Amino acid sequence: MIRVFDDLESLSRAAARLFAEEAEKAVAERDRFCVALSGGSTPHRTYEILASESFRGRVPWHGVHIFWGDERCVPPDHPQSNARMARQALLDHVPLLPGNVHPVSGERLPAEAAGSYETELCRLFSGRMPRFDLIFLGMGSDGHTASLFPGGSALQERKRWAVEAQGPSGGPPRVTLTLPVLNEARLICFLVAGGNKAKTLARVIRGSNASHPLPAQRVVPWNGELFWYVDSEAAAQLGPSAAAGAGAEEKNRKDSTP
Ligand code: 6PG
Helix, strand or coil: CEEEECCHHHHHHHHHHHHHHHHHHHHHHHCCEEEEECCCCCCHHHHHHHHCCCCHHHCCHHHEEEEECEEECCCCCCCCCHHHHHHHHCHHHCCCCHHHECCCCCCCCHHHHHHHHHHHHHHHCCCCCCCCCEEEECCCCCCCECCECCCCHHHHCCCCCEEEEECCCCCCEEEEECHHHHCCCCEEEEEECCHHHHHHHHHHHHCCCCCCCCHHHHCCCCCCEEEEEEECCCCCCCCHHHHHHHHHHHHHHHHHCC
């Protein structure tokens, strides 16, 4: 399902609402909500809204378990750390139980960090394939998602749950969840904003170049839902049908929600 929003602010408010709704449902049904956060800049406003006075009371934080879709292998206080961004925007402002935040050990060697992240996943999911209630993902203009980059070996991984990955040249190594874990999720929501994503988003949504799919095209939950929350700039090349349908839906929702 694609929803096109006028701007990043309305996209972020909708993403925060989705997080709260899914958390409420998961905690009610299964006593916990396991979510994997995305890094990058797009989700930052969503995290701030979730931490805001008017919003944070909507989430049963006691039952929330926080993971990350990927992390850069840098110390936790490094400006490029995804965990640092989430802590500053959200985690330090809400009543999570201390043992329920599961960061990648970015300060360790990539292979060790990936191994210990898998061990934590194994513990939390009792040895079974991790099935997240919600995974937020971003998308780069090259079609990467999490740290699954075009042509990267991490994209081909079919057995392991988390592996080390190489980011853009000159950047730090990373650890990423693999496609099998992403596609096991109950719900995946891509958050995509900005005109620099428009060409790639159109290619991914159309499913073109199917013989050479981009990493974001490979995210197809086999027993779950896939949402795209995009702003109007990123949706610029989607064509009237996709945008109109989603936009109309968003308008209806705006009329009905507080
Ligand atoms: C990361 C993310 C990465 C990000 C995209 C989009 O660690 O950088 O996991 O996949 O989501 O690169 O980034 P922006 O939101 O900054 O455009």
